Amino acid sequence: MTAGTGEIKTKELTISMGPQHPATHGVLRVVLDLDGETVVKCTPYVGYLHRGTEKLAENRTYLSALPLMDRLDYISSMSNDIGYCVAVERLFGIEPPERAKYIRTIMGEMTRISSHIIGVATHALDIGAMTLFLYSFRDREWLLDLFEMTCGARLTVSYPRIGGVRNDVSQKFLDSLYKFTEEFPKKIEDEYETLIDQNRIWLQRTKGIGVISAEDAINWGLTGPTLRGSGVPYDVRKYAPYDAYDKVEFDVPIGKNGDVYDRYKCRMEELKQSNRIIKQCIEKMPTGPVMAPDAPKFTLPPKDKVLTDMESLIHQFVLITKGPMNAPEGEIYAATEVPKGELGFYIISDGTGKPYRLRLRAPSFVHVSVLPVLCKGGLVSDVIANIGTIDIVLGECDR
Amino acid sequence: MEPKEIAELIKERFVSEVLDIKDFCDQVSVIVKKDRIKEIMKYLHSTPELYFDLLTDLCGVDYLGKKEPRFEVVYHLYSIKHRHMIRIKAEVADDECSIDSVVDIWAGADWHERECFDLYGIAFNGHPDLRRILMPEDWEGHPLRKDYPLKSDLGDMEWKGVKEVIEIAEKNKGYEVR
DSSP, X not given: OOTTTOOOOOOOEEEEEOSSOGGGSSSOEEEEEEETTEEEEEEEXXXXXXXXXXXXXXXXXXXXXXXXXXXXXXXXXXXXXXXXXXXXXXXXXXXXXHHHHHHHHHHHHXXXXXXXXXXXXXXXXXXXXXXXXXXXXXXXXXXXXXXXXXXXXXXXXXXXXXXEESSXXXXXXXXXXXXXXXXXXXXXXXXIIHHHTTOHHHHHHHTXXXXXXXXXXXXXXXXXXXXXXXXXXXXXXXXXXOXXXXXXXXXXXXXXXXXXXXXXXXXXXXXXXXXXXHHHHHHHOOOSOSBOTTOTTTSOOOHHHHHHOHHHHHHHHHHHHTOOTTOOEEEEEEEEEETTEEEEEEEXXXXXXXXXEEEEEOHHHHHXXXXXXXXXXXXHHHHHHHHHHTTOOHHHHHO | OOHHHHHHHHHHHTTTTEEEEEEETTEEEEEEESTTHHHHHHHHHHOTTTOOOEEXXXXXXXXXXXXXXXXXXXXXXXXXXXXXXXXXXXXXXXXXXXXXXXXXXXTTHHHHHHHHHHHHOOEEETOTTOOOOSSOTTOOSOTTSTTSOSSOOOGGGSOHHHHHHHHHHHHGGGSOOO
């Protein structure tokens, strides 16, 4: 600066945020071109967690590709597994029994609750509201304990199976979950919403930030709460119901302005709706088997049968080593609504026990691509709010 | 609208372009030539009774040794307004491995096309920023191609990032960890 002339020379500054950064929710790198505190250009770089899931799945049988799906969106692994099973079932023409459908719906919604509270809590933590984070972990713990009670795992569950679920749920599970659904709505209202809904700092950091119109949101391919925040009621559970979603009542909450606050409100409302779905499912829960009995060539036979029955032993052996032998030739695209958005599986079968091509349409991948649009022209601090609001998990984004 | 009707509409409008229509599990695939893909997509996006506003997915498929031409680019389109979907498949040959980009119709195609380029080596003409996305920038080869090895001893051809890690591990071998 030359003294006296009053002219200050400025130039754009390029900084790299991530891949190791607490607010990027994993290994996301964002390169920011800044003019003072204003973001001129924002370029996300992904791929740090690429494990080649699609390539791996092509070389595994339909059954053994299931555990790979756990590791996509690792905080809502149950939903991914359900999505994969629904896709393979449609391809093979298997109809899972009613009870299995209800159990899957319950599990899917439990995952949605645990994913949304983590999403909102880390989002709030990034912006500076820490208490919510502690509350959310308390509630999530309850749900994870219930997962553990049913299948022995808390995170990478691999519980749903092609044709049903691995094992039935216990009465103790249902009682504990029912108690959860009784208490949870009050917790949302008393603890979560009173903390940040009217909080002046929260409102200033979220209202009018990262605005995207309904038209643009669809054009960019957004799905899930990120799209619904802009006022588009697109929800796969309503538009193309799977499992037991056509037998329960629930609303699809939508926002109006398409800003960070509206997307947050959508997630909060969805928590209540998920709670409603779980409650209805427990009340309506039918009895019966949890695995499709008419598909022995696709699903593993029960263990006691394997030890006593010759045919079951052969089925087990062939299924584990070669995969389903009479898979139809064809292709299918099946979408399910996971907490982050629409998770699609495009499977091409060539009649062997392994998928010829398995394509994953991951919502997080699409959502990261919209980050430059949300961040452009905003402040550096809004980048953090925007990363939180699209609710990404990089395991799913990079696959 | 029923998927079959949509397929017929496309066939009527683009007679010379549509090669085949396949129906499996109530999902209809329309296989087309790649030359006028952008025109077809524009038609699907802008016709009011079709109005495919959401590009759900775009991906590549490699049919090495199974059929000619070798590659296919698969578009899954959905209309939120009319609640119908269609699958468009464009055939891409190995020796002329490129297809027109649809980024200016659906902005969301941007990263899908980059991924397809990265993993299959299919170039998208008119894409604003065609770079690798999941693999490192200096990676050689396209991993999802069927002739790309799943696991092999590449020796000197190994990516230098891996070589560095192996070197460091070799160097630190002598130290005992207590």
